[in-house]
Amino acid sequence: MSQTVDRALSILPLLAEGPADLGQVAERLGVHKSTALRLLRTLHEHGLVYRQSDQRYRLGARLFALAQQAVENLDIREIAHPHLVRLNEECGHTVHLAVHEENEVLYIDKVESRYPVRMYSRIGKPVAITVAAVAKLLLADLPEPERRAVVDKLDYPLYTARSTPNAAAFLKELAIVREQGWATDLGGHEESINCVAAPVRGADGRAVAAMSVSAPNVVVTAEELLGLLPLVRRTADAISREYSGNTVPNQ
Structure with a gap:
């Protein structure tokens, strides 16, 4: 040093x-x-x-904010990991956990698929923020002024024909995600990869993380992957309850 x-x-x-x-x-x-x-x-x-x-x-306050953020992210990963493993064992596909930090959405945990075809995502790597399902959930949860400010600053690369083309389209999609409480990426980043995601919420109801199941369409179709949405949401709810200290299941 x-x-x-x-x-x-x-x-x-x-x-x-x-x-x-x-x-x-x-x-x-x-x-x-x-x-x-x-x-x-x-x-x-x-x-x-x-x-x-x-x-x-x-x-300074920034030091406390960084410390709090680090503690929260460490805790959520530790709490979520056993749930992610169980979900992976049940469905067999790649499972991710991601958080929103500064201007990026980062993977903080990953459980690999049991199938031969693997994804290139890595823990600590930023996601493609304008198309990733986990990013849509985390940005959709922001207060509207903050959400608009973030969206207006983003670039909108066209990874595939299904990529989000501009800020206006992204805001519309985030509004839908916010209302329905879940998100997808159906070939928006890679044409052959589909993903479905659900939010992990803290005691105040805000999204502290997002988790997803992803799979290539050579293993499972988009429709079949969407069929896992109830399981994904139940897993996210279970993590949310443990993280927030609420032991009562959602009705």
């Missing part, structure tokens, strides 16, 4: 003890005030520290 990064990271546990001024930070790090100021300014630019009106520094 470089000396600069090491010094910058050393500031965070110091401020975790309470607000500190420039002199205190410099003394603790054993550096000149100008060096400490440069490090603090960099951390401040990224929202990791905050300068108070009394010129002392404390930990």
